[in-house]
Structure formats: structure tokens, C-alpha cells
Amino acid sequence: MKRPKLKKASKRLSCAKRFKILKKVREHHRKVRKEAKKSGIRRKAKKDIGVPNSAPFKEEVLREAEQKKQELEELREKNRLAKQKERAEKRKQETDGTAADAEPKSKKAKKEEKAKAQKQARAAVAKKKSTKKFRCSELNKVIEAADVIVEVLDARDPLGCRCPQLEEAVLKHGGKKRLLLVLNKIDLVPKDNLEKWLEYLQVECPTLVFKSTTCLQDRTVLEKKQRDASGLMDHSRAGLTFGRDSLMQTLNDLAGKECSDGMLKVGVVGFPNVGKSSIINSLKGIRVCCAGVQRGMTRCMQEVHISKKVKMIDSPAIVAAPSNSGEKLALRSLRVEEEEESPAEAARVLLKQCTQEHIMLQYNVPDYRNSLEFLTFLAKKRGYLQKGALPNVEQAAAVFLGDWTGAKLSYYSKTPERRGLPPHLTNAMVTEMHRGLNMGRIHMANEQIIKRVRCPNQAFSICFSSKGLTAGLLRVSEIPEEKVVTEEDISEQTQDMEGTKEVKTPDSERTLPQQTVQQESMCKQIKGMAQPVSVNTDLLEAQRNNDDAYDFSTDFV
Ligand SMILES: Nc1nc2c(ncn2[C@@H]2O[C@H](COP(=O)(O)OP(=O)(O)OP(=O)(O)O)[C@@H](O)[C@H]2O)c(=O)[nH]1
Helix, strand or coil: CCHHHHCCCCCCHHHHHHHHHHHHHHHHHHHHHHHHCCCCCCCCCCCCCCCCCCCCCCCHHHHHHHHHHHHHHHHHHHHHHHHHHHEEEEEHHHHHCCCHHHHHHHHHHHHHHHHHHHHHHHHHHHHHHHHHHHHHHHHCCCCCCCHHHEEEEECCCCCCCCCCCHHHHHHCCCCEEEEEEECCCCHHHHHHHHHHHHHHHHCCEEEEEECCCCCCHHHHHHHHHHHCCCCCCCCCCCCCCCCCCCCCCCCHHHHHCCCCCEEEEEEECEEECCCCCHHHHHCCCCCCCCCCCCCCCCCCCCCEECCCCCEECCCCCCCCCCCCCCHHHHHHCCHHHHCCCCHHHHHHHHHCCCHHHHHHHHCCCCCCCCHCCCCCHHHHHCCCEEHHEEEEEHHHHHHHHHHCCCCCCCEEEECCCCCCCCCCCCCCHHHHHCCCCCCCHHHHHHHHHHHCCCCCCCHHHHEECCCCCCEECCCCCHHCCCCCCHHHHHHHHHHHHHHHHHCCCCCCHHHHHHHHHHHHHHHCCCCCCCCCCCCCCHHCCCCCCCCCCHHHHHCCC
């Protein structure tokens, strides 16, 4: 039997199917909109509903609208043309450099010139401050202003740090100015040696031992650390100060006795890198003066209030007299500073004053025949290499010299046999220097400090033969004129150097070493601008003798 036909298919759908369709539609619309947006088709503009026929004055309204439309179009066209013109002019100015553009340019140039002039002025001031004459005049100002002069001595070579001219300049005031010796860096010398030196110096002048903190931070860093919960107190060896109380007590005593206005001015003087600034920083408890391995960091006098009664004055280092022997000058790298001697030469002179075994032990290098070999070993060991993986002897020498004035190397000098007072001191002066000081308390404090401080073992320290007092220049007139290298000189020299580099002569064998020597000397003069890259002339020699050497004129096509 045939089945009856159904009336009509039902439109009923399951919900899932219905939602699926709706979703698909939405997606499709989204896609269309996206594509329309991409192709720049805007939404359909709203249809103007026009003016209904029933409106009164329909004709006038339409005419007015038309007029407005035309006006708007004209304005748009005008703007478009003006913009076009402006753009064309700008382009023209850019290519031709017309007057319109020259104005902002000249402003820029003026600004640049001003900045350059300011930079030059600053450089000139910095240069002036680094001259020996300026340093000397600043030191004289400190001596003049201070009631007490603290002469800082590096405990590793106390005699070499004493300047008879300075002591004379202080003592000539006949008791109005007091002189104190402070034996700093006591943590770098063996205890026995320190005690001997203290005994030796105390006979001539009141001496206090001191160990400065070498890792102080400035106020901002300190405050930040205090705020930070993890900021713990620095109890490391470098962070400890010894001798602060003793020195402060002595200065407070002097402030009570010597000072009428209640504020004792204490000038801190000495040769470069003996630790003048570090002592002031240690007394203050924060980093107020610049201290560091670099020589001659302090250039101007700087006053620091330590307490209500005591004010310290940091001073630039004493200028050493050129009449001093090479051995004395080498230790504090004084001639290297003036670029009168190369670091390698100063290192050679210094090595001659030391026992070879001690140097080998300290630097952990094998037996060496001469200073050059030692420096080569040191350069290899520390990885100071230059082009072609050759040991950089000059760098090794500079580091070696830095060690001798820095904060780590342990060496000591033996006390000389006493043969009376030095020529610049008299018995009356010595008595005057000890007047009013509680010497018993100072001795006790010194002993206590020596007991507490951790000193290196004599067996691991370098024994060094000191060459005695170092003469200094205290009169500005005695200092010879220095040639101040200006920025112009530098740029001229650099240009010359570039010129020398460009010279091409057929006989390259002769010109190459000459160029190198010129460049090296120039580089030495332009300190800080470039690192001298020394060329191993032996290598060049070897290349010249090498028959198989690559010939560019024949092999290179
Ligand atoms: N181990 C040790 N190092 C110290 C001590 N005092 C200073 N130093 C280090 O010696 C170096 C020189 O210290 P400075 O305070 O800059 O010496 P300065 O005499 O003020 O130097 P200039 O201002 O350049 O003349 C720094 O690297 C200090 O960390 C000390 O008591 N012990």
C-alpha cells in the first residue's frame, strides 16, 4: 500500500543547529565588515532626508543649502592648494637649503657652539686644576688655613712618604700650627715592622696608627641600603676602621686647648695615594671625599665637618721635586704621572728595590731574569693581551705600579738606623710638637689597635728597601711651567696622526716602525683618549725575514 505523502517539511530545528547557523551569520558579517574597512569603504552615508514638500519656502532652503555646499567645497579646495604649496616649498628648502630653513639651522649651530665653548671652558678648568702649580697653591692654602696638620704616611714606606719641606713649612710657625703623623694602611704591613716604625717615628713626632675603610659609600647609597631591609652593616675587613677614636680624641683635646673660636681646622696632607681622603671618609663614616686607586684624585681643598669641634680639610697631594732619585719617584709613580717615564721603566726601577723571591711569591710567577720577563709573565697570567695575543707589558706595568700605591699589595720597608734627628728638625721643635698631648694615652691606643688589626705575615710580604725622605715642592715659583694640552692641540695631533697613517711610501719596511713610534708618543700625550697599542717590532722583523711571507703585489689578484 502506498504511504500517504506528508503535508510539508517542518521548520523545527534543534537548538544546537540554530545557534550554529546564527554564529556562522555573525562571522560572515564580521568578515564582510573587516574587508570593507580594509578596502576603505566607509559605512553607508546617512541618506539626506531632504526638504519635505509641505515645508514653506522649500525653494529658498534648497538654494541656500546648495550655496553652502559650494562654499565648503571652495574652502576645501583652497586648503588643499595651500597645503600642496607648503609641501613644495619645504621640499625646495630641503634640497636648496634656502633662507627659511637657515634660521632654525643657525639656532642649532649656535647651540652647538655654546655647548662646545662650555665644554672647552670646563676642560680648561679641569686642566688648570690638574696642573702642579694649582695643586701646590691649594696645598699652601690648606697649610695656611689649618691649625693642625696631619701628615699621612703609607705604613708600607713611611719614610718615603715624609716630606721635609712640608714639615718645615708647618713648624716654622713656631708652635702656632701643630704637626701629627698618621701611619695609614697598617693592615698591609707585618706587625713587627709596624711596631718598629711606630717606635722610630714617635721619637720625632707624635704618631698615630690608622686603618681606613676602603669601601665606604655616599649618603644616597647608604640611605637606600638603610631603607632596604636586606641592607646589613659592612663587617668585612675592608669595611673596618681602626684608630678613629684615638685620632678623634687627640683632635678634640687639641680643639679644647689650641683653638680660640672652638673649631679646630685639621689639614690632611701627604703624597699621592697615601689615603688622605680615605681617612676623612672613615672619620665621617660616609664617602664625602673622592678616594680611589687613581692617583691625584683630590685636586682642590675640601672642608668636611667631622664634629662640632673638628673640621677636616682634604688637600691635593704634595708635588714631588724632580731632584728626587728615580727610585723614590718610581714607588709613587710620580714620574709616570708626569709622563716623563714609561710604566715599564718605573716598574723596572721598583723591582730593583725588592727581593726577587718575594715578588715571585706574591705574584705567583716563575723565576725571571729581568723586569721585562717578569712583566711578560704577569701579563700572561692576568690575561693582559694585545693584538696577536701578545702580552701587553705596558698594561701589566701600569697594574703593577697601581698595586704599590693601592689597597691590597702587602710590602714593608725596614726601619733605618737612627743617626739623630733629620736636618729639618731640632730638639726644641720635637718638644713643642709633643706639648699638650697625652702621649701615654696615644701609646696605649696605638698598642691596642696594633693588637686588634689583622696584619699579613712577614713571610708573604715583599721586603722593599726605602730610599728615605722625599723632597717636595711647596713654593709655586719653584714649579716649572707645564705645557697644558688643550683640546685644540689634541685635535691637531689626532689629525697629524691620521695624516701619518695615510702616508704611503713604497718602502714600508722603513716607515712602519716610525709611524708606530709617532703614534705611540702621541697616544701617550693624549692621555685618556686612546689606549696605546704597542706593535711588536720583533714580529715585524720576523715577518721581514720570512721568505714565505705573503706578497700582496704578486699573490693578491
Ligand atoms: N688596605 C688599605 N687601603 C687603603 C687604606 N687607606 C686608603 N687605602 C686605599 O688607598 C687608595 C688611595 O686612597 P685615597 O684616599 O684616594 O688616597 P689620597 O691620598 O686621598 O689620594 P689622592 O687624593 O689621589 O692624593 C685607595 O684605593 C684606598 O682604598 C687603608 O687603611 N688600608
